[in-house]
Each structure stands twice: as C-alpha cells, then as structure tokens.
Amino acid sequence: MQIKNKKSGYIAPLSTQNLLLDRRYKTPKQNRTLQFMVWFASAFGGVEIICICFVWLLLYKSQQSSSENTQGYLQVASGFRKFTYDELKKATGTFREEIGRGGSGVVYKGVLSNLRVAAIKRLNETNHGEAEFLAEVSTIRRVNHMNLIEIWGYCLEGNHRLLVYEYMECGSLAENLISGALNWEKRFDIAVGSAKGLSYLHEVCLEWVLHCDVKPQNILLDSNFQPKVADFGLSKLVNRGGGGKNLRFSRVRGTRGYMAPEWISNLRISSKVDVYSYGVVVMEMVTGKSPMTMGGQGSGNTGEMEQRGLVKWLREKMNGTRENELWLEEIIDPVMKGKCDLRKMEILVQVALECLEEDKDARPTMRQVIERLLPH
Numbered sequence: 001m002q003i004k005n006k007k008s009g010y011i012a013p014l015s016t017q018n019l020l021l022d023r024r025y026k027t028p029k030q031n032r033t034l035q036f037m038v039w040f041a042s043a044f045g046g047v048e049i050i051c052i053c054f055v056w057l058l059l060y061k062s063q064q065s066s067s068e069n070t071q072g073y074l075q076v077a078s079g080f081r082k083f084t085y086d087e088l089k090k091a092t093g094t095f096r097e098e099i100g101r102g103g104s105g106v107v108y109k110g111v112l113s114n115l116r117v118a119a120i121k122r123l124n125e126t127n128h129g130e131a132e133f134l135a136e137v138s139t140i141r142r143v144n145h146m147n148l149i150e151i152w153g154y155c156l157e158g159n160h161r162l163l164v165y166e167y168m169e170c171g172s173l174a175e176n177l178i179s180g181a182l183n184w185e186k187r188f189d190i191a192v193g194s195a196k197g198l199s200y201l202h203e204v205c206l207e208w209v210l211h212c213d214v215k216p217q218n219i220l221l222d223s224n225f226q227p228k229v230a231d232f233g234l235s236k237l238v239n240r241g242g243g244g245k246n247l248r249f250s251r252v253r254g255t256r257g258y259m260a261p262e263w264i265s266n267l268r269i270s271s272k273v274d275v276y277s278y279g280v281v282v283m284e285m286v287t288g289k290s291p292m293t294m295g296g297q298g299s300g301n302t303g304e305m306e307q308r309g310l311v312k313w314l315r316e317k318m319n320g321t322r323e324n325e326l327w328l329e330e331i332i333d334p335v336m337k338g339k340c341d342l343r344k345m346e347i348l349v350q351v352a353l354e355c356l357e358e359d360k361d362a363r364p365t366m367r368q369v370i371e372r373l374l375p376h
Contacts, residue, residue, distance in 0.1 A: 279355025
C-alpha cells in the first residue's frame with residue numbers, strides 16, 4: 001500500500017511513510033464575563049489596599065500632634081486661626097502688658113503678626129483635656145452677635161491654653177464706672193446691649209451658653225462705648241437636644257458679689273443665674289456702688305451678704321419714699337445727678353430688682369428684660 005504526499009507528490013511505501021497530521025485545533029470560546037470579574041476584583045483589591053495605606057498614614061501623622069479623642073474637634077476648630085505658643089509669646093512681649101484678670105485666667109494686650117491689636121487670654125485651668133477645650137472653642141467660635149466679643153483664634157500646646165479675642169479700645173465697664181466716664185445715656189445703652197448679648201447666648205445659639213460670670217469686668221466697650229459681653233472661660237455649654245437646662249457643677253465658680261443664691265449654694269442652675277448677675281450689674285451702673293462694698297455685718301457667706309446688702313439697701317430706698325421721686329435722687333450715682341431721665345431710670349431699677357428675686361422662677365428671661373427696656 002502506498003500513500004501519496006499531497007504537497008510533494010512523493011509516493012512512499014507504508015513502511016517508510018511519515019503521516020502528516022493537521023495540528024490546527026479549534027480553541028473553545030473564552031468566558032469574557034469571568035475574565036472581566038477577575039480583572040475587576042483585582043483592580044478593586046488594589047485600590048482598597050492603597051486607600052487603607054493612605055488612611056493609616058493620615059492617622060499616624062495626626063497622632064503625632066494630638067490624641068485620638070481630639071481629631072473630630074480639630075476639624076471643627078480649624079475654621080479660624082490656630083496660633084503657636086511662641087507666636088503669642090512674641091505678640092505680648094512675653095506677656096508683659098496685663099489688661100485684665102479673672103477667675104479663669106489673665107488677659108494681656110498683644111499685637112499679632114498682621115498688626116492687629118488683640119486681647120490674649122492665658123487660661124489658668126490647664127487640667128482641661130484637649131477634646132473638651134477644642135469642643136468649647138469651636139462652639140464659642142460659632143457665636144456671632146454684635147454684643148458678644150469676637151474670638152479670633154486659640155493656642156493649644158502641651159499645658160498651654162490661650163484664647164485670642166478682638167481688643168476693646170475703651171476697656172471694661174468696671175474701669176469706666178470707676179472713672180465716671182459714662183453718662184446716663186451710655187449706661188442705659190450698655191444695659192440694653194448687654195441684655196441682648198446674654199439673650200442671644202441663652203435663646204438663639206444652637207447650644208445654650210450659660211456665662212456664669214457676668215460682671216462689669218466682663219462687659220467690654222468698643223470705641224463707641226457699645227458693650228460686648230466677654231470672658232467665656234467659665235461658660236457652660238449645653239446641647240439643646242439634651243434638654244438639660246438645669247445643671248450642677250462639682251464646685252462653685254463665679255465672682256463673689258454677683259452670684260445668684262442657688263449658685264452660691266451649689267444647687268442646680270439655669271440661665272437665671274446670668275439674669276441675677278445682670279441685675280447686680282445694672283444696680284451698680286445706676287448707683288455707682290459695687291456689691292463688694294455693701295456687705296452687712298455678721299457671720300455667714302461673705303459674697304451672699306454683699307449681694308443682699310446692696311439689694312436690701314435699694315429696696316428700702318424704693319419702698320420708703322415711693323410716693324415721690326426723691327428715692328431715685330438718693331440712689332443714683334452722684335455723677336449722673338440732674339443729668340438723667342428719672343422715668344427711664346425707675347424702669348431700669350424695677351427691671352434690675354425683678355432680676356434679683358431670690359426665687360429663680362420669679363426672675364424674667366433676658367428676652368423679657370429687653371422687651372421691658374426697648375420701648376423706652
């Protein structure tokens with residue numbers, strides 16, 4: 001038997017014939033869907049690994065400068081300037097010129113790198129955690145009212161806690177009362193403006209802000225003698241969603257002579273403690289007398305005696321000769337005698353005494369105070 005080779009035409013015997021077989025095979029159709037899924041899974045896994053590495057790197061870097069608990073607040077507080085301690089030390093000339101002092105810290109005058117004059121407060125309480133400090137700063141930053149001091153920034157380095165505020169050219173209400181620079185019109189406007197600022201804190205903010213240290217030293221005056229409530233170092237922030245209007249502190253804070261009875265007794269407090277303090281401030285503006293100089297005799301809490309001494313004296317004058325206006329002439333600051341509107345003065349005194357009720361529920365709100373004063 002012979003087999004012919006079709007290509008060469010050569011015919012070989014079977015014993016020497018090499019069979020030429022067709023080696024071309026049809027491959028099966030590839031599964032494109034499976035191939036796509038494998039590719040997609042590989043790509044997604046690669047992206048996921050990159051993202052995980054990136055997030056880890058960010059967390060690692062952030063932990064070098066702050067604890068994990070403060071990260072959420074850092075983003076909130078970064079809407080305004082964060083200063084370094086060296087910057088503020090340089091701005092104040094190593095904290096040379098002191099312009100105020102309170103229970104929460106000392107205030108210094110400083111000039112920032114952009115040549116703006118600022119009031120720089122160095123807080124005493126360095127035991128505040130970073131998260132707590134930044135939470136309060138970020139909340140105060142969102143407070144925006146013409147009768148509230150504006151905060152420009154903060155410093156948080158180690159145990160250093162500083163706040164940077166706008167500088168008020170005319171100083172504090174306390175300084176101006178001592179110097180006798182305020183006439184009747186200015187004092188009345190200051191009473192109204194301060195009430196507006198406190199009302200905003202109590203009723204308009206997303207969080208209730210209880211000032212807890214309302215006094216003439218914490219009411220600052222700009223170049224036009226417009227008041228701005230300042231010093232939120234002791235403020236208590238209360239989330240509106242929590243429904244907590246009555247609070248209790250572990251220790252009494254505030255300034256002797258301006259504290260409400262429940263505040264002195266360390267009972268639960270509300271915005272009415274600020275209302276009471278406001279009443280004391282108004283009395284001081286009207287009479288020119290500080291509650292610190294009107295204390296009665298005897299034992300007991302000195303701060304409470306000082307407050308009640310001034311309130312008692314004012315009520316006695318008011319009730320003793322109420323049939324005429326002589327009592328007003330007897331109580332007003334000698335600087336204003338013969339230079340004030342006695343009708344408006346009487347209304348202001350009445351509002352102040354309402355704010356000074358022993359029962360906190362009998363005191364008006366700051367909004368009600370404004371409504372009483374504005375028509376006049």
